[in-house]
Amino acid sequence: MIPIDDSPIVRDGKSLILAMDHGLEHGPVDFEDVPEKLDPSTVFETATHDAVTTMAVQKGIAEGYYPSYEDDVNLLLKLNGTSNLWMGEPDSAVNCSVDYAAELGADALGFTVYGGSNHEIEMVEEFRDAQEKGREYDLPMVMWSYPRGQGLKNDTKPGTISYATRLALELGADIAKVKYPGSKDAMAHAVQCAGDMNVVMSGGSKTSDYEFLSTVEAVIDAGATGLAVGRNVWQREDPTRLLDALEKVIYEEETADAALEQTE
């Protein structure tokens, strides 16, 4: 773990990572209700909001669109990723080198590790190479720490999420991105297992404003340092309004109710 409070992807100790790698991970299905968002520029525009500390994309999106936004958006280059067409045990191809991510202007790196998969050993070794190379550029490493595989029937169980944050700490991540384990207490334990490393919650599929903000409130109360979110922001008709509210809950530690009231 390196000190990351001065990193551009951290604001007052917190982070809001806007993720838009879904075209690879899930396919065009996530854009069915918002076809205009198939144009990555629309999501880069959303990422210019002050609440967003960085935007996470794959190499092709960074190459094609980041040059127009490099003054206004911090780039998190997701180094690996897999399509939903892959039917084997969870695995993720390394799609971009750290050198090339740095050349593209990355401020941070992202890497998925599916602990518990039959491919865990190779993924962890690939993570090792990326993490150590990233240190040469002072690039913080965000681990998408997603225990998943044949042996894991429930990948959001409290014990599993606590294992996910601990695994990220021990392998040298600077931020662990994990699923919500279902309660504030379980999240607090996952944060405790991470030591001094930052922990952010993964957004998940779109829910109501109140439901989403209440979960974020619980996560911040539990000591997590923010969010890595995609669909719950850019699938909304008015992402700016939700980001205004998220800004209040994450950085000002306001309640979901207060944040919603102020952004109506």
Ligand SMILES: O=P(O)(O)OC[C@H]1O[C@](O)(COP(=O)(O)O)[C@@H](O)[C@@H]1O
């Ligand atoms: O593997 P899963 O659970 O389907 O989700 C993967 C997606 O979730 C994210 O980690 C976060 O995005 P969401 O907030 O939309 O869930 C993306 O980076 C990624 O594409």
